[in-house]
Amino acid sequence: MSAPEPMALEVRDLxxxxxGTPVLEGVTFAIERxxxxxxxxxxxxxxxxxxxTVLGLQRPWRGQVLVFGARPDRRRLGYMPQTEAVDWAxxxxxxxxxxxxxxxxxxxxxxxxxxxxxxAWAALERVGMADKANRRIQELSGGEQRRTLIARALAQExxxxxxxxxxxxxxxxxxxxxxxxxxxxAAEGRTLLVATHDLSCVATHFDHAVFLNRRVVAFGPxxxxxxxxxxxxxxxxxxxxxxxxxxxxADHP
Amino acid sequence: MPTILEALREPxxxxxxxxxxxxxxxxxxVAAAVGCYVVLRGMAFLxxxxxxxxxxxxxxAFLLGGNLYLGGALAALATALLIGLxxxxxxxxxxxxxxxxFVGAFALGILLASRRSTYxxxxxxxxxxxxxxxxxxxxxxxxxxxxxxxxLVFLFWKELLIVSYDPTMAxxxxxPVEAVQMGLLALVALTAVIALKAVGIVLVVALxxxxxxxxxxxxxxxxxxxxxxxAVGLASSLAGLYVAYYADVSPSAAIVLxxxxxxxxxxxxxxxxxxxxxxRGLPAEAPTPGPKP
Numbered sequence: 001m002s003a004p005e006p007m008a009l010e011v012r013d014l015x016x017x018x019x020g021t022p023v024l025e026g027v028t029f030a031i032e033r034x035x036x037x038x039x040x041x042x043x044x045x046x047x048x049x050x051x052x053t054v055l056g057l058q059r060p061w062r063g064q065v066l067v068f069g070a071r072p073d074r075r076r077l078g079y080m081p082q083t084e085a086v087d088w089a090x091x092x093x094x095x096x097x098x099x100x101x102x103x104x105x106x107x108x109x110x111x112x113x114x115x116x117x118x119x120a121w122a123a124l125e126r127v128g129m130a131d132k133a134n135r136r137i138q139e140l141s142g143g144e145q146r147r148t149l150i151a152r153a154l155a156q157e158x159x160x161x162x163x164x165x166x167x168x169x170x171x172x173x174x175x176x177x178x179x180x181x182x183x184x185x186a187a188e189g190r191t192l193l194v195a196t197h198d199l200s201c202v203a204t205h206f207d208h209a210v211f212l213n214r215r216v217v218a219f220g221p222x223x224x225x226x227x228x229x230x231x232x233x234x235x236x237x238x239x240x241x242x243x244x245x246x247x248x249x250a251d252h253p
Numbered sequence: 254m255p256t257i258l259e260a261l262r263e264p265x266x267x268x269x270x271x272x273x274x275x276x277x278x279x280x281x282x283v284a285a286a287v288g289c290y291v292v293l294r295g296m297a298f299l300x301x302x303x304x305x306x307x308x309x310x311x312x313x314a315f316l317l318g319g320n321l322y323l324g325g326a327l328a329a330l331a332t333a334l335l336i337g338l339x340x341x342x343x344x345x346x347x348x349x350x351x352x353x354x355f356v357g358a359f360a361l362g363i364l365l366a367s368r369r370s371t372y373x374x375x376x377x378x379x380x381x382x383x384x385x386x387x388x389x390x391x392x393x394x395x396x397x398x399x400x401x402x403x404x405l406v407f408l409f410w411k412e413l414l415i416v417s418y419d420p421t422m423a424x425x426x427x428x429p430v431e432a433v434q435m436g437l438l439a440l441v442a443l444t445a446v447i448a449l450k451a452v453g454i455v456l457v458v459a460l461x462x463x464x465x466x467x468x469x470x471x472x473x474x475x476x477x478x479x480x481x482x483x484a485v486g487l488a489s490s491l492a493g494l495y496v497a498y499y500a501d502v503s504p505s506a507a508i509v510l511x512x513x514x515x516x517x518x519x520x521x522x523x524x525x526x527x528x529x530x531x532x533r534g535l536p537a538e539a540p541t542p543g544p545k546p
Contacts, residue, residue: 055425074427081421090293090418091469091478100415104426109408136473234456 006069007158008033008191009054012247013061016151022214023049027063029210029219033159036186038202039195041212042235048196050212051162054193055079061112067160074104078158080149082165088137094148095133101155116155123154126181141217142169150178160191167198179205199231199239255331264498269385272352272499274494276395277508278389281460281486283399286406286467287444289479290437291365293417297462298348299438301337303361306332308362310450318524321379321529322394332358376399382505384494389414394448404442405436413437414475424447434436452505459509470523485515487537 007030014027023046028032031037037048052058054065055077065072077157078101098120100110112120124130127147140148146166146228153161182192185206193210196202202222204210211217211234218225218234231239259382264270291300294448310328314321316481319353332354339350368423378386406413416433417424493508509534 024380038417057421057424074425077423077425079422081419081425085421086295091472091475092418093474096414096474097418100411100419100422100426103411103415103423103428106411108412145266156426204302 001224003182004105005033007066008035008068008071009073010062010064010066011050011054011194012066014050014053014065015061015156016049016063017061023063024053027216029211029216031208033068033191034181034186034189035078035208036192036206037194037210038206039193039210039212040199040202040234042197043232045097045213046218047197047212048164051164051193051195052078054162061225070161075156078153078156079165080146080153080161080163083142083149083168086143086145086149090137090237092142093133094129094135094137094140094151095120095124097131097137097148098107098133098151098155101152104156119157120151120155123151124148126154127151128177142172143174144223145252146170147174147178152183158190160187160193163192163194165195166197167201175201256304260411261495262497264494265537270494270498272389272392273384273504274386274490275392277384277394277451277490277494277504278400278487279392280428280448281464281490282483283402283444284405284457284460285482285486286403286479287440287467288461289468289475289482290413290417291441291461292465293475294437296441297458299351300441301352301458302336303329303442304454306355306358307445307449308376308454309358309365309378310362311406311514312365312376316368321412324500325379326398326443326446327448328358328362330439331447333438333442334435337438344416372529379449381452381503382451382456384450384451384508385503387450391450394403397449398443399447402440402447405440409433409436437462449480452508456505461514463509463516464514467512467519470519485512487524489515538539 002198010030012028014024015022017023027046027050036075041047049058053060053184054072056072056074062184067073067076099112099116101123102116102120106112106116121130121133124133127149128146128148129151132144137148146169150163150166153163169214170178173202179201182194186192186207194202194206204225208220209222213223213234213236218227218230226241228239228241231241265274277357288300291297294458307325307329310324310326312324313328336347336350338356339345339354340347343348345353355365412423412428412433415426415428416437420434422429423433441512444461445457448460452460464480464482464485465478466479468478470476470479477540489508489512493511494504496502496507496511
């Protein structure tokens, strides 16, 4: 008998914040391998801070992050920051941005080789950006910018993908397209934690969710945690859940 | 009557002009390459400050009878380090830290220099540059340090690229961001020392910023930007020395002004092309909206 597989991502009693003001207050949750998990909460609930702390970009005041039961290994964590955090006037092409996802796997002084180029190219194909590979990033639309950053995260070939607001400002067809790619990735055994404030999208397409508002209100399989009391506590107001043709919608009454 | 060809050839029959051309081309090449990062990271003020700070080291070396370049280099590196540390601790805003440290260092240089009454002649060559007085030993030194700077830019290409483009992602990928940023400051410091004698402290920032800004407008990638910047730097050196030779004006000022003119031309060209591209979407028979140019 083999030991049970450790959780892909486990966070225990995580506290952190800025300038003495806490943003995360004892965050605790765990996600299994192969999950497509939504990280849901209102603005200022600490979604980005949580992702940054898992990545080691923000120092925890207290608590622990475990990746596959061990201390986080950067090479197992892929990341897509919010597009607002990126300098879009910088002279780089779409392909060069995707190739940057490989940099963490190369040592100092080593240049990306043929294999790295193939991986970056495949990542661009996956998000439907291969035909724009030679464009300067300045020329991209908002949706293309997001897809480029997702391709960079995919090129990291990490086991866990942490994506910060990948759907913001995307048209519905593009958003659906991306969701299908995320489901494919989860089916391949990758674990995705996707920060979003689009509750309906999580309700219809994700299998797990973490409800966050400075602390974790609830986490687990969607059918267990998508309840009105959880939503009320997360959003600090009453939200109605409407079921229609097998789909779930959240709305204010 | 000399023909045009003879007029073009004439300056380079003089050895001091040959040396001037070599020195300004070396300085312009290195400054254009490093200047790309200065422009992309919005460090133009720093690119002005570090050359000024070298003056304290140059003056100290002059008083002590040491090597002026070595003195300048040490002062520039110390300043870069100090600015980096002050900015990183979050004690001061970055440009405030730059302002305090560089004015202090420059004033220290003037203070030291004023102890000697003869300082005007020798030291002011560093302030305003005197590329016509560059000797072969200067050129060898510039070539050596310049080659080292360019080699570092080449070797750490991917690190410098991602730290300049997206420092957050760089950190997430495990790139040592602080070390790379410090290294970049050191590269700017070494570049300042190389360019000192060619254009002088006051104008080094122009060699760093103007060609790189031209490159940013015209190129799609960092490599392309750097190639354009180096080309602009080289063309400015050559044309500037012609202007200086035939109009009998300061070579460093002429080099910088040629670079400025190339930038202005590129800017105008880009604007015109953008306007033309914007109108291409109009149907052929449709009336042109708005006033005609």
